[in-house]
Amino acid sequence: MMSWTRVVAVALLSVAMAGAGQAQTSWDMPTPYPDGNFHTRNAAQFAADVDKATGGSLKIKIHSAGSLFKHPEIKRSVRQGTAPIGEILQSLAGNEAPVYAADSLPFLATGYDAAKKLYDVQKPYLEKQLASEGLMLLYAVPWPPQGLYAKREINSVNDLKGVKFRTYNPTIGRIASLAGAIPTQIEVPDLPTAFATGRVDVMITSASTGVDTKAQDYLTHYIDTQAWLPRNIVFVNKAAFDKLKPNEQKALLDAAKVAEDRGWKASQEEMAIKTKALQDAKIVVMPPSAELKAGLTKIGETIATEWAAKAGPDGQKMLQDFKK
Numbered sequence: 001m002m003s004w005t006r007v008v009a010v011a012l013l014s015v016a017m018a019g020a021g022q023a024q025t026s027w028d029m030p031t032p033y034p035d036g037n038f039h040t041r042n043a044a045q046f047a048a049d050v051d052k053a054t055g056g057s058l059k060i061k062i063h064s065a066g067s068l069f070k071h072p073e074i075k076r077s078v079r080q081g082t083a084p085i086g087e088i089l090q091s092l093a094g095n096e097a098p099v100y101a102a103d104s105l106p107f108l109a110t111g112y113d114a115a116k117k118l119y120d121v122q123k124p125y126l127e128k129q130l131a132s133e134g135l136m137l138l139y140a141v142p143w144p145p146q147g148l149y150a151k152r153e154i155n156s157v158n159d160l161k162g163v164k165f166r167t168y169n170p171t172i173g174r175i176a177s178l179a180g181a182i183p184t185q186i187e188v189p190d191l192p193t194a195f196a197t198g199r200v201d202v203m204i205t206s207a208s209t210g211v212d213t214k215a216q217d218y219l220t221h222y223i224d225t226q227a228w229l230p231r232n233i234v235f236v237n238k239a240a241f242d243k244l245k246p247n248e249q250k251a252l253l254d255a256a257k258v259a260e261d262r263g264w265k266a267s268q269e270e271m272a273i274k275t276k277a278l279q280d281a282k283i284v285v286m287p288p289s290a291e292l293k294a295g296l297t298k299i300g301e302t303i304a305t306e307w308a309a310k311a312g313p314d315g316q317k318m319l320q321d322f323k324k
Contacts, residue, residue, distance in 0.1 A: 025244065027060045031087040032071035033188065037212055038266045039141060039232050040064045043087055046139075046234070046259040053251035058244065060085065071187060075235075079133055084240035090126075090140065090233045091169040098311035099125045102318065103142075104171045104230045105307055107300035109322070112268055115142050115229035121322045125314050126233075136238045138256035141263030142229040143206040144271035150202045150221045151195075153284070157295030166194070166203035169230075171303060175204070178299045192218055207274035216281035224275070225288045225296060229267075234259070 029047065033040050040062065047060035063069075069077045069086075075093055078086040094101030102122050103109075109118040119140060127137050148154060157179050165176035167183045176183040181202065186194045188209060194200045195218035204227060209215075215222070234256070241249060279285050288296070308316050 024056065025058050025248070027058070027084045027240070028063055028068060029060050029085045029087070030063045030066070030068040030074045030077065030083050032066050032074065032089070034065045034212060037064075038208065038270045039087065039143075039263070042141060042259055042263045042266060043234065045262070046255050049255040049258060050251055053255060054248050058248045058251065065189065066187075075135075078235060078237050079135060081237050081239065083237075085138075085234070085236045087232055087234045089168065090231045091171060094170045097129050098307055098315055099129045099318075101169065101171050101307060102311075102315070104169060104228050105300065105304050106171070106175060106227045107297050108304055108319075109228060110145065110226045112142070112229065112264070115231075116264070118322050119231065121318055125318055128314075130235055131238070134238050135235045136241055138234045138236055138252070139260035139263065140231045140233045141260060142231045142267050144208055144267055144274065145224075145226040145229055146204050146206055147225050147227070148202065148204050148223040148288070149210060149215060149219050150223070151219055153221055153286075154202070154223055154292060155289045156291040157299070159292075160202060163201040164199065166191070166200045166205075168205075171307075172204060174303055174306070175296075175299055178302060179295075188213065191215075195219065206271075207278055208270050210283070211274045211277045211281075214281075215278070216283050219283065221284045221286070222278050223286055223288050223292065225293070227296065227300075 029043065031040055031043055035041070044062050047062055051059055069083065071088065071092065074083070074086040074088050077083045091101050091104040094104070099122065103115070103118065109115045123137075130137050154160065161180035163181050164184045165179070165181035166186045167173040167176055168185065168187070173183040184200045186200050186203075191203070191209075191213045204225070207222070210219075210222060236252070241252070244252065275285060304319070308319055311318070
């Protein structure tokens, strides 16, 4: 028979264990890219930093490669509270509000310095839009500059007429249309099969995505157009954030700032490493011809004008501030 002292001790231990369980918050974080991708690695380190800073009271589990929610579903899942936190390619939401597409306006901000300036100018408008949806920005990290992949050399915009052009946001779709190509939406995991089966012929994306998807197996050329630096954003459901303890909120925001700084540096390293990897894989890496660059720049000017008209006063002011 259990002694009264032991009964009390067991009861107290049970209460303590229950209290400890109640004190821990676990968040699922859907992300669209595989574990080896630098964005996913950065998110994993972010989660580890939060875990350490909170003493394990806030744990974030990364669900990579669209394993929890497919890329187009992630933002909605966070907005609805199905997942408290998530990561997406910002411009994927460009059809919801113009501000989400600003980072992907072609030839507006080329290179990391210009991309950082654009982000600093855009950030207040981005936070305002997210807040209107019950969301809060944590951090943003750019992909390396975007280049044009193809199965052959592309020397002018005319070479794109009639080809199936992979799109992943409305801006890319507009580029394809203005070039006379056929817009075709394909998600990253489907790229090898899509190219192999002829569902798509050309794409604009980073050297990172080309390496991740083994572009050498289905493509031959990479034209380094330096078109723009699209960003991934990590954001949280504001109601879920508000439920955290003050020390957990601080830990989350502090870790986010570190993740953003780390991510920008990692992106630059990624550009150098992955461009060399494309070359090592025998993909022809080349700068755009003058004719191709002029044609793409003209397309970019058209898209920027159209975007400003849709974005209204906020968007127009943002562009003016960026160009100062």
